[in-house]
Amino acid sequence: MPAELTLTIEGTSSVAAPGTTGTEAFDGRRNVVAMRVNGELVDLAHALRDGDVVEPVTIESADGLGILRHSAAHVVAQALQSIIPDAKLGIGPPIEDGFYYDFAVPEALTPDDLKKIEKKAKEIVKRGQKFVRREVTDDEARAELADEPFKLELIADKGGASDDDGSSVEVGSGGLTMYDNVDPKSGETVWKDLCRGPHLPSTKLIGNGFAVTRSSAAYWRGDQANESLQRVYGTAWPTKDELVAYRERLAEAERRDHRKLGAELDLFSFPDELGSGLPVFHPNGGIVRTEMEDYSRRRHIEAGYSFVNTPHITKKQLFETSKHLEWYADGMFPPMHVDEEKNADGSIKKPGQDYYLKPMNCPMHNLIYRARGRSYRELPLRLFEFGSVYRYEKSGVVHGLTRARGFTQDDAHIYTTREGMRDELARLLTFVLDLLRDYGIDDFYLELSTRDPEKSVGDDETWEAATRTLEEVAVESGLELVPDPGGAAFYGPKISVQAKDAIGRTWQLSTIQLDFFEPELFELDYTASDGSHQRPVMIHRALFGSIERFFAVLLEHYAGAFPVWLAPVQVVGVPVAGDFAPYLHDVAAKLRARGVRVEVDDSDDRMQKKIRTHTKRKIPYLLIAGGEDQDAGAVSFRYRDGHQDNGIPVDEAVDRIVAAIDAKEQV
Structure with missing residues (x-):
């Protein structure tokens, strides 16, 4: 070991004491949760060597988010095993916007189970358990995980680990490593898992930006021939505000779900008589x-x-x-x-x-x-x-x-x-x-x-x-x-x-x-x-x-509100009263002559109900006509966002609609 270390951190050379770790090198930078040493992603506890090129990994970065979510997966696994001691551990990788962990459990998980798991996980986060990495031999790993059959399979198959089934987060082609969750007060290991890492220095860094979201059935290593497991999904973000924003995005995505909109707008369906995936x-x-x-x-x-x-x-x-x-x-x-x-x-x-x-x-x-x-x-x-x-x-x-x-x-x-x-x-x-x-x-x-x-x-x-x-x-x-x-x-x-x-x-x-x-x-x-x-x-x-x-x-x-050129029905005529329906049928005839898809609602419903109905249908243009419009040879435009243009001459209205279709406008 040299008397002092020369390190390159963020392009600047610096001198450090022998045995310096990333924790010491980045002391005071609380958003740094891991580092790349000579290109390899490692824990902050990794001891640095003379000549190392060191890059910080912040919790907001893509690598940092992956480490945050992988660490949260371990916490959820620890929480589940504390509630269901007979549960056997599968694989728990980070995924886009979150993580999952697979378990063999006696019974399928319920929503109440997930609430209990999340509550226990939050308790673990608050305790500030340390993630401590240690290298183990194959035999040591087998002895420590003798009651975990899926982990034993991974140990035996460590050269065949894959990103496809998530096993690469646990074992690679080299040596094995274990991560201990260590209580900060007693110094005792309270839980452990086979894992390649890296992880956060402490569970406390997971903060309050994580949640357990749902569970589903899964097959061990994604193979239907293998045992059926329960998969617990979660998400983790650096802050609670980011978690809230993520949930808002999910809610918006649910509102935009094409399957839901397809049924609401009568666009397509998936009859059981045809079979799965045949619309x-x-x-x-x-x-x-x-x-x-x-x-x-x-x-x-x-x-x-x-x-x-x-x-x-x-x-x-x-x-x-x-x-x-x-x-x-x-x-x-x-x-x-x-x-x-x-x-x-x-x-x-x-x-x-x-x-x-x-x-x-x-x-x-x-x-x-x-x-x-x-x-x-x-x-x-x-x-x-x-x-x-x-x-x-x-x-x-x-x-x-x-x-x-x-x-x-x-x-x-x-x-x-x-x-x-x-x-x-x-x-x-x-x-x-x-x-x-x-x-x-x-x-x-x-x-x-x-x-x-x-x-x-x-x-x-x-x-x-x-x-x-x-x-x-x-x-x-x-x-x-x-x-x-x-x-x-x-x-x-x-x-x-x-x-x-x-x-x-x-x-x-x-x-x-x-x-x-x-x-x-x-x-x-x-x-x-x-x-x-x-x-x-x-x-x-x-x-x-x-x-x-x-x-x-x-x-x-488009959340179902197609641009006017793609909309199934581009225009609906809404008469203020039944007496004005014939006038709007004449307007509709002019639109059809120009290739516009148009309907006239001459039902017995009140005008306001008609407007609500066709707004839900996401019709681009509602053309409303009453006595003044008919006398002036005009119509009133009502757009999808609710605003109106009143008293537009019919020929101008037709030209305006045709021009919007030709220009492929979103209205």
Whole structure:
């Protein structure tokens, strides 16, 4: 140990005493809860060495929030075991906006149980227990956790820990560590857990910005073949005000839930008779969907796309060629065995064939490309389809329109030369972003998904070239680019457009994937200018992701109040009294002649009730008319926010509405 330590903290070199910890190095900075030492995230209690480069981690940072939430998960686990001593510990990772912890418990948890757990957790927080890290051998860990069967499995499987099931927060590929919760007065360990850390120095830093939120059933390590557990969810924030703001965001998100709005506005439903994840669109929803699709079609025609159509099912051989059966079989519905013939004795006379519902359109588009010879003069060839696909999503992840089993992709596959690939990608990204903006989504960043060597085909050199090209195009767009290591499809890297909605939530929308391997698998080629045969590069692109999912995103973004061009009913005429209904029917006829979707409410309800009814329907324009309006050849506008423009001449009113539709205004 040197007589003194030279450390680099926030770019400044300083001298410290031997054995200095992060707690001492950042003394007085109460918002610093951990640190990065030479790039590695560690506890403040970590002893520093000569030459270390040290960065503070504040509780408000992304890393700090993760540590806060992971620490809160441990406190909740301690609280639950103090109330239910027989509970067995599963895994407790931080997640977006919160945390969860899985337990094996004798009975399903009730809301009263959750209240007790939260109360006990708050008591633990106030005691200010210290999180103390210590290294243990495998045998020591087994001895200390002999009554925790799930922990013993993790110890045995420490090289196979995964981010997917949360086990990576407990064990990695190296040595094991235990975290003790130590009482500050007695110095005794009152609870412990297998964990990689890091954690807060003290439970007191969790403060009063945390809550236990709900519970659900879960399977050990996410596998339905494993034991069923109870999952306790919670959230944690640096301050109570941030917790309150988070709850307000949740309440607003609940008000905007597309499933709730879909029922209220009579847009779509999920009949039990059809099965999980298979929606039907009602007339109102059908209008919105048709407008979305028709506008997209017009823009694609302008951009030089050719429209194609493909069937919903195909022989097994197609997905063997494309390698989807090798890499994607778990996401496909089971095959249908057809055309088999049997003899009278039951023996096979004619073997049948397996057919699959298609989970994606790209293999069929490859067949269209391959149907005849292609010349370099035809490239880039842009094939586009609103193609219905079917994916066997697990029942636990099916969620309204955003995660369905049957949906329609606005799917394009572009075949281009290697020389033209980069320009086509840049053109495509611009097209995608411009079209999303037309639907009112305009707050974006990009995510670059790169190769997982264990779940991909092809050679390193080709992958590196494809990834580099996508990265260059993304950077040139000027948007923020976030890495997604290992998130690519098996055939190539991708850029995904991440968009924020009106309440700040992020949705993955468009994807652009570069593919050098499907053309090889399908033996696609084109005749180059020198007469040689060359392989095209294939670009996969789904602009909305799926029509259903984008419909849900727009519905929640606008809280059901679609812009006037998308609204199922754009105008409702409301007569002050029944005598003025014929006048409004004449106004409605003029609007219909200009392509406006309009109704006249000539029911027996009072005018104020009609206004309330159609305000709840989120109609963009109510046109009200009484005696003065009729005499003046005018109407009064009532907008969704409640304000009115009175005495507008009918022709001006019609022009105003048509102009708002053409401009895609939100009114």
